[in-house]
Amino acid sequence: MTSHVKNTLVTTAAIAGALAATTLFNTTTVKADTTSSAPVTTTTSATKDTAIASAQAKVNSASAAVVSAQAAYGSASTAAFDAAAKTAAASASAAATSAATSSAVANAQAAADSAATAKSTADANLAKAQSNAAATSRAKSMTSAAVVSAQSAVASASAKASDADSAVASAEAGQTVTANLMKSDDPTQASAAQQYFATKTAIVKLLPSGQVQITIPLTSGLKFLKEVSYNGVDATFTKTGDDSAKITFTADPATSYTLAMTMDITSVMPFMPIMHEKALLAVDTTIFNGLLAAKSDADAALTSAQAALSTAKINAASAAQVASNAASAATAAATVASDASVVATSAATNLTSAQAANSTAQAALTSAQAAQSAADAVLATAKANLDSANAALTSAQAELKSAQNIVVVTPASSAASSASSATSSATNSAASAATATSNVASSASTTTVTSAVVATPATTKKATSSTPASSTTAKTLPQTGNENQSALVALGLAILTLGIYPMMKRKHA
Numbered sequence: 001m002t003s004h005v006k007n008t009l010v011t012t013a014a015i016a017g018a019l020a021a022t023t024l025f026n027t028t029t030v031k032a033d034t035t036s037s038a039p040v041t042t043t044t045s046a047t048k049d050t051a052i053a054s055a056q057a058k059v060n061s062a063s064a065a066v067v068s069a070q071a072a073y074g075s076a077s078t079a080a081f082d083a084a085a086k087t088a089a090a091s092a093s094a095a096a097t098s099a100a101t102s103s104a105v106a107n108a109q110a111a112a113d114s115a116a117t118a119k120s121t122a123d124a125n126l127a128k129a130q131s132n133a134a135a136t137s138r139a140k141s142m143t144s145a146a147v148v149s150a151q152s153a154v155a156s157a158s159a160k161a162s163d164a165d166s167a168v169a170s171a172e173a174g175q176t177v178t179a180n181l182m183k184s185d186d187p188t189q190a191s192a193a194q195q196y197f198a199t200k201t202a203i204v205k206l207l208p209s210g211q212v213q214i215t216i217p218l219t220s221g222l223k224f225l226k227e228v229s230y231n232g233v234d235a236t237f238t239k240t241g242d243d244s245a246k247i248t249f250t251a252d253p254a255t256s257y258t259l260a261m262t263m264d265i266t267s268v269m270p271f272m273p274i275m276h277e278k279a280l281l282a283v284d285t286t287i288f289n290g291l292l293a294a295k296s297d298a299d300a301a302l303t304s305a306q307a308a309l310s311t312a313k314i315n316a317a318s319a320a321q322v323a324s325n326a327a328s329a330a331t332a333a334a335t336v337a338s339d340a341s342v343v344a345t346s347a348a349t350n351l352t353s354a355q356a357a358n359s360t361a362q363a364a365l366t367s368a369q370a371a372q373s374a375a376d377a378v379l380a381t382a383k384a385n386l387d388s389a390n391a392a393l394t395s396a397q398a399e400l401k402s403a404q405n406i407v408v409v410t411p412a413s414s415a416a417s418s419a420s421s422a423t424s425s426a427t428n429s430a431a432s433a434a435t436a437t438s439n440v441a442s443s444a445s446t447t448t449v450t451s452a453v454v455a456t457p458a459t460t461k462k463a464t465s466s467t468p469a470s471s472t473t474a475k476t477l478p479q480t481g482n483e484n485q486s487a488l489v490a491l492g493l494a495i496l497t498l499g500i501y502p503m504m505k506r507k508h509a
């Protein structure tokens with residue numbers, strides 16, 4: 001029990017004792033001729049005693065009920081006070097926790113949101129980096145394939161150029177072809193000079209200009225053949241023997257060439273004049289047509305293929321570098337995304353913990369408030385029971401007072417006995433009241449008291465009998481009222497002692 005409750009009990013008991021003692025010591029003896037405020041009933045002594053005993057029993061029972069109700073109220077008050085203290089503590093803790101966790105929750109929420117945003121950005125960057133890496137990888141593969149294709153093209157062009165070079169080289173080295181000298185006016189008949197060209201062949205060479213150089217082996221008759229020309233240009237004679245030579249001229253590739261020839265036969269046959277004729281040299285040199293163009297085309301194709309290969313290699317190297325950079329970027333983005341995921345998970349966990357701490361504090365406060373509400377309800381019920389018990393005690397005291405105010409009509413011979421009986425009854429009532437008061441005070445020393453009701457027997461006020469004074473059966477009751485004074489004094493002292501004793505005990509504690 002808290003100190004302020006103990007102080008309340010001590011002070012209440014002291015005040016109650018002082019008031020009761022003061023009231024009892026200052027009580028004025030009621031004169032017989034004073035009219036009582038309670039109803040006056042006349043009856044026999046036995047009936048009055050029965051009524052007083054019944055009322056006293058009710059007072060005692062009501063006093064016990066008050067003591068029990070006060071005990072229950074005190075216990076409920078203590079429980080309510082403890083519950084209120086716990087609620088206050090829980091409220092303070094919840095407030096402090098809420099202040100701390102609210103900031104923590106806000107910070108955790110902000111961190112979680114930031115981490116989630118960072119994770120989303122990292123994931124998007126990762127997806128972009130992976131897509132770029134895939135695209136650059138495809139480009140790398142394509143450029144690699146282009147390199148292979150360009151290499152194949154170079155190989156093919158190189159082979160063609162080589163073939164063209166070989167053909168041109170062979171043509172430039174010269175080839176021996178069939179050659180016949182025919183009459184220019186009758187190509188079906190051999191020319192007169194054919195006899196001097198017994199091999200019937202010609203050596204043809206391809207010149208860089210695209211023309212051909214034709215050489216006709218002259219096997220004999222060098223002394224007779226004085227001049228050979230083509231298109232007005234003299235052929236070149238290169239002696240190969242005393243009577244043999246090679247006759248060479250340059251022309252465009254064709255299938256036949258008309259040669260102007262002069263033969264001097266007079267040297268051996270004087271009667272024969274110098275003979276001039278035109279002979280048709282049937283030699284096909286068109287086999288060399290297009291060789292140089294083909295070679296040029298093959299060389300150009302090779303050059304182009306080589307350039308394409310070089311470009312493809314550069315593109316492949318660039319694509320490989322881009323693909324490598326993209327792969328590195330994808331790897332870095334994956335690391336960032338993984339780190340962001342870890343941070344987001346941690347932030348979410350921290351947020352959940354902060355929210356859980358706040359919820360726990362609020363739950364504790366709610367529980368304390370519920371306990372306080374329950375304790376307040378119990379206290380309200382105990383208060384209602386105490387009020388009801390006090391009301392019942394008040395009613396019983398009123399009934400006792402009414403019973404004590406009953407006027408007993410007895411014969412004169414029994415007047416003294418009646419007075420003695422009244423004195424004994426008052427003494428017993430005072431003793432009962434003192435006992436009830438002692439019980440109340442004892443209960444109050446351990447429980448919270450909000451309403452102290454002391455069962456105090458009312459002072460019996462004697463009234464004059466309505467029977468005429470001349471009646472022989474009616475006697476007037478004693479007029480001093482001293483028969484209750486000793487009992488009242490004892491009751492007042494008892495109450496005062498009950499009030500002072502806790503104070504003295506507390507003072508010396």
